[in-house]
Amino acid sequence: MTRTTRTRSGINLKSNYRPDEGASETLKNDYQDNLGDPGSYPYTRGTRDNPGGGWIQRELSGEGDARRSNAQFKYLLEQGQSGVDIIGDSPTQSLMDPDHPLAKYVIGTQGVSLCCHDDYRELFDEIPIDEISISSSGPPMFTVASLYLLAKERGISPASVRGSVLQFPFYAEYCGYAYKMPFELHLRMTCDIIEFCSQEMPKFHGFLEDSYFFSEAGLNAVEEAALAFVEIRHVVRTLLNRGLDIDSFAPRIAILVNCSMDFYEEIAKIRAMRRIFARMIKEEFGAKDPRSMAVVIACHTSGLSLTTEQPANNIVRGAVQTVALGLAGIQALEISTFDEGFRTPSKEAHLVGLRTQQIVDLEANITRVQDPFGGSWFMESLTDQVEEKVLAMITDIESRGDPADLVTGGYFKQFFQGAMSRYHQNVSSGEVTKVGLNVLQVPEDEDTLLRDVSEAKFEPLLERAEQLGVFKASRDQSAVRESLLAVFKVTSSDENIMEAVISAVETGATMGEIVGVMREASGTPYDPYGHLTSPIEG
Amino acid sequence: MNALLEKLTSGDVRSAARLIRMIDDNQPAAWDALKQLFPHTRRARVIGVTGPPGAGKSTLTSCLIESARQRSMSVGVLAVDPSSPMSGGAILGDRIRMNRHTLDEEVFIRSLASRGHFGGITPATRGAIRVLDAMGKDVIIVETVGVGQDEVDIARLADTTVIVWVPGLGDDIQAMKAGILEVADIFVVNKAEHPDTEATSNYLRSVFKQEKNTSGIPRDWMPPVVETVATKSKGIDDLWDVLDRHREYTAGASDYFVSRKRKACRVELENFVHQGLSEKFSTRFAANGLLDEQAALITSGEADIYAVAERLLAEIR
Amino acid sequence: MDQHEVAAVGIAKMLRDNGMEVIYAGCFNTPETILQAAIEEDVDVIGISSHSWEYLYYMPELMEMLQKEASPIPVVVGGSVITAKDKAALGEIGVAAVFGSGTSDAKIIGSIQKLADR
Numbered sequence: 001m002t003r004t005t006r007t008r009s010g011i012n013l014k015s016n017y018r019p020d021e022g023a024s025e026t027l028k029n030d031y032q033d034n035l036g037d038p039g040s041y042p043y044t045r046g047t048r049d050n051p052g053g054g055w056i057q058r059e060l061s062g063e064g065d066a067r068r069s070n071a072q073f074k075y076l077l078e079q080g081q082s083g084v085d086i087i088g089d090s091p092t093q094s095l096m097d098p099d100h101p102l103a104k105y106v107i108g109t110q111g112v113s114l115c116c117h118d119d120y121r122e123l124f125d126e127i128p129i130d131e132i133s134i135s136s137s138g139p140p141m142f143t144v145a146s147l148y149l150l151a152k153e154r155g156i157s158p159a160s161v162r163g164s165v166l167q168f169p170f171y172a173e174y175c176g177y178a179y180k181m182p183f184e185l186h187l188r189m190t191c192d193i194i195e196f197c198s199q200e201m202p203k204f205h206g207f208l209e210d211s212y213f214f215s216e217a218g219l220n221a222v223e224e225a226a227l228a229f230v231e232i233r234h235v236v237r238t239l240l241n242r243g244l245d246i247d248s249f250a251p252r253i254a255i256l257v258n259c260s261m262d263f264y265e266e267i268a269k270i271r272a273m274r275r276i277f278a279r280m281i282k283e284e285f286g287a288k289d290p291r292s293m294a295v296v297i298a299c300h301t302s303g304l305s306l307t308t309e310q311p312a313n314n315i316v317r318g319a320v321q322t323v324a325l326g327l328a329g330i331q332a333l334e335i336s337t338f339d340e341g342f343r344t345p346s347k348e349a350h351l352v353g354l355r356t357q358q359i360v361d362l363e364a365n366i367t368r369v370q371d372p373f374g375g376s377w378f379m380e381s382l383t384d385q386v387e388e389k390v391l392a393m394i395t396d397i398e399s400r401g402d403p404a405d406l407v408t409g410g411y412f413k414q415f416f417q418g419a420m421s422r423y424h425q426n427v428s429s430g431e432v433t434k435v436g437l438n439v440l441q442v443p444e445d446e447d448t449l450l451r452d453v454s455e456a457k458f459e460p461l462l463e464r465a466e467q468l469g470v471f472k473a474s475r476d477q478s479a480v481r482e483s484l485l486a487v488f489k490v491t492s493s494d495e496n497i498m499e500a501v502i503s504a505v506e507t508g509a510t511m512g513e514i515v516g517v518m519r520e521a522s523g524t525p526y527d528p529y530g531h532l533t534s535p536i537e538g
Numbered sequence: 539m540n541a542l543l544e545k546l547t548s549g550d551v552r553s554a555a556r557l558i559r560m561i562d563d564n565q566p567a568a569w570d571a572l573k574q575l576f577p578h579t580r581r582a583r584v585i586g587v588t589g590p591p592g593a594g595k596s597t598l599t600s601c602l603i604e605s606a607r608q609r610s611m612s613v614g615v616l617a618v619d620p621s622s623p624m625s626g627g628a629i630l631g632d633r634i635r636m637n638r639h640t641l642d643e644e645v646f647i648r649s650l651a652s653r654g655h656f657g658g659i660t661p662a663t664r665g666a667i668r669v670l671d672a673m674g675k676d677v678i679i680v681e682t683v684g685v686g687q688d689e690v691d692i693a694r695l696a697d698t699t700v701i702v703w704v705p706g707l708g709d710d711i712q713a714m715k716a717g718i719l720e721v722a723d724i725f726v727v728n729k730a731e732h733p734d735t736e737a738t739s740n741y742l743r744s745v746f747k748q749e750k751n752t753s754g755i756p757r758d759w760m761p762p763v764v765e766t767v768a769t770k771s772k773g774i775d776d777l778w779d780v781l782d783r784h785r786e787y788t789a790g791a792s793d794y795f796v797s798r799k800r801k802a803c804r805v806e807l808e809n810f811v812h813q814g815l816s817e818k819f820s821t822r823f824a825a826n827g828l829l830d831e832q833a834a835l836i837t838s839g840e841a842d843i844y845a846v847a848e849r850l851l852a853e854i855r
Numbered sequence: 856m857d858q859h860e861v862a863a864v865g866i867a868k869m870l871r872d873n874g875m876e877v878i879y880a881g882c883f884n885t886p887e888t889i890l891q892a893a894i895e896e897d898v899d900v901i902g903i904s905s906h907s908w909e910y911l912y913y914m915p916e917l918m919e920m921l922q923k924e925a926s927p928i929p930v931v932v933g934g935s936v937i938t939a940k941d942k943a944a945l946g947e948i949g950v951a952a953v954f955g956s957g958t959s960d961a962k963i964i965g966s967i968q969k970l971a972d973r
Contacts, residue, residue, distance in 0.1 A: 552925075
């Protein structure tokens with residue numbers, strides 16, 4: 001069992017670091033140039049100056065139907081989480097309604113089944129959307145549309161809603177949940193949502209760049225950061241081309257990063273990303289507002305880092321990752337629970353995840369001192385090296401052509417598949433140590449701790465399909481039809497789609513219907529799987 | 539075997555699949571089967587689709603399948619992908635783009651690995667085309683990845699060769715080998731919403747001049763350029779019109795076209811003969827260690843390599 | 856509906872590197888499409904990768920269809936979510952081999968090779 005001498009991205013780790021090496025430039029120069037205090041440009045040491053402020057603690061929820069998931073929210077809020085985050089089931093994440101033939105056996109089993117406004121109403125029933133952070137890892141367009149409507153329904157100003165939605169126009173098709181829509185449509189949708197939020201919900205992060213999900217394909221820290229920035233840069237450029245001012249939307253760009261077990265590099269990655277973002281937004285994109293330059297970074301710990309063997313070990317992994325992230329100054333955190341190798345989190349696992357965060361925060365008091373690694377000969381050296389590699393990779397990728405061409409031409413697909421094989425190779429060969437999996441295994445019949453919880457299953461909600469049928473029949477059909485026609489029309493124009501989408505959602509149009517019509521307006525089939533027919537004629 | 543062939547000619551999928559497998563594995567019974575099938579072939583229209591990776595060939599093929607089905611034609615598809623030169627294995631993933639046709643009974647999709655044949659097309663591909671033909675397919679689409687030599691190969695077995703290109707490949711167009719220009723019947727510029735589309739199409743149109751093929755016959759079909767966006771099924775009808783036009787042309791049996799077909803046939807015949815000779819040689823000399831024996835004698839100075847070679851060749855007659 | 860391709864792609868590449876021809880059928884398959892593809896490609900073995908619990912519902916359907924074939928094709932299933940109980944259940948419906956998390960490459964190759972040779 002040899003210990004590796006390199007970080008996952010290949011940076012050599014010396015046995016100890018001395019004052020005169022590595023980041024000596026960073027440390028010799030004026031402190032403000034490369035470091036600065038937490039909350040000061042270039043934000044290497046922290047996005048905000050907020051000692052002891054901790055981070056938004058939450059656990060990713062979503063299971064079964066909206067009612068069940070609402071109960072999950074309430075339980076975790078009672079137990080002290082300070083924000084919520086939700087993820088849809090496979091059909092929802094793929095913008096598919098639960099009555100689609102392919103959705104049958106997976107309704108509600110890997111997340112919550114959401115397809116219309118009523119679902120969101122039920123999901124957030126008695127949840128104070130104006131008091132806590134509402135994040136969604138579900139379909140961004142519908143989350144924003146429904147939150148907007150909910151706020152109005154409750155007499156709250158949408159401008160006071162805080163939270164975030166994920167955006168991933170580049171990479172979704174290859175390693176996450178494929179939207180099966182043309183790239184330009186996905187990009188346009190992303191930009192319309194960001195623009196809408198910047199105007200109507202200015203406290204809401206309309207653009208949470210999700211580097212978590214694509215890095216779960218086995219990417220290392222450098223690759224993760226580089227691809228995140230390539231996507232951010234393209235979206236920013238697209239928005240600027242629309243004539244928007246950088247400071248009108250950049251303050252609400254945030255990044256959801258991954259966290260593996262490569263302790264030091266994960267901390268360096270976050271510090272480097274803050275610095276890279278700040279400089280990029282200021283120097284390259286001309287931002288003036290400091291809030292545009294200080295990027296909020298959230299994290300979901302790596303599911304790939306977990307094992308199904310000896311599930312209790314995953315609790316330890318979550319704790320180690322939390323410590324790393326606390327030291328790095330993370331601003332929101334979700335731990336992948338110990339049973340996530342088998343299922344969406346059980347109630348027990350949810351609680352352990354939350355308690356892990358609370359113990360690290362309250363008992364170890366990690367965030368009382370901000371950026372404690374600051375000034376460390378080692379950490380500054382590592383941060384500099386990660387930054388250098390990330391910048392080089394961004395330049396390399398962007399030199400290969402227009403990112404849109406890279407997306408449609410298969411470059412990123414190759415990239416991810418290469419990373420997937422590499423990871424598989426590394427684990428098989430033992431180059432990456434996974435306790436319980438390739439070393440220190442325990443015979444199957446002795447590996448019983450927490451198995452009962454982890455391996456428990458539940459049935460897919462087959463009845464949702466029928467219920468949806470009933471709901472659809474109860475709607476004002478002509479109003480729904482009119483609203484879908486309006487969505488079709490707007491999609492074919494240059495206008496922002498959000499207003500038409502919100503109206504459609506209000507009439508009871510479902511996610512699948514709205515997206516299907518948008519696909520049609522872009523010249524692709526209503527249902528990319530070829531099972532459904534469009535509710536509107538041309 | 540006869541039962542198999544009977545089922546095959548009435549369109550049975552399992553028999554066709556099994557026979558293609560036998561051909562692919564070079565089983566002796568396959569040769570006889572193909573001999574018996576030959577009279578039932580040459581009815582289908584064979585369209586070759588090739589081009590560089592990332593051009594969208596599979597998506598385009600899927601659109602062509604759709605078009606053919608709309609015209610009530612049955613379709614056979616052969617998707618050829620390269621084998622790993624190191625391990626001999628292969629990942630054949632073209633089916634994915636044509637998934638929506640999987641359950642259509644009139645559509646038969648088969649993947650083949652190039653198995654070391656440089657250029658993608660293998661003797662098995664030809665055999666497989668004949669199987670699909672005998673099965674009763676109206677249209678057979680053969681899809682391969684190609685840059686350069688491969689396009690020439692595919693032209694040998696297709697009635698119509700379609701080369702799929704994408705704008706923005708810039709330098710690669712300038713470096714196009716002469717072989718492609720000779721064999722292209724139709725150029726498709728896919729992903730035609732790209733800003734460089736017009737430039738690419740214009741360039742392709744400009745490179746075709748009246749030229750003669752190696753038998754000295756002047757070219758009488760100028761490859762049209764069709765712009766498509768396969769993911770949106772745009773331009774597919776135009777492509778089909780051009781395909782129909784080309785079919786009329788080939789039915790006209792012009793000297794140029796006939797000359798090409800004959801050349802293709804000759805190459806295939808030559809290949810069979812070479813293969814046969816090579817196998818004979820293997821069994822007679824290589825397998826029983828005779829060559830090793832001679833090589834040992836030569837290296838120790840007891841025999842002369844030229845004399846040995848002459849003698850072995852003489853023995854074949 | 857499962858879109859977690861990481862393992863499937865890795866296994867496909869691993870099999871390829873060991874000299875096998877792999878028809879990669881991707882995501883969004885149903886028992887019908889898998890069966891049809893298997894027949895058209897005349898495969899020796901069918902491999903299913905699953906990260907969600909769908910296989911519990913789809914596998915009985917697939918196995919039933921296969922058993923109606925003149926020469927049923929052996930099926931192997933892999934995935935990290937597969938529990939010991941699931942393994943037993945799959946075995947009962949006729950699945951030839953089940954590879955849980957941590958199965959070595961050598962074991963997978965060996966099993967598939969043996970099944971193909973039959």
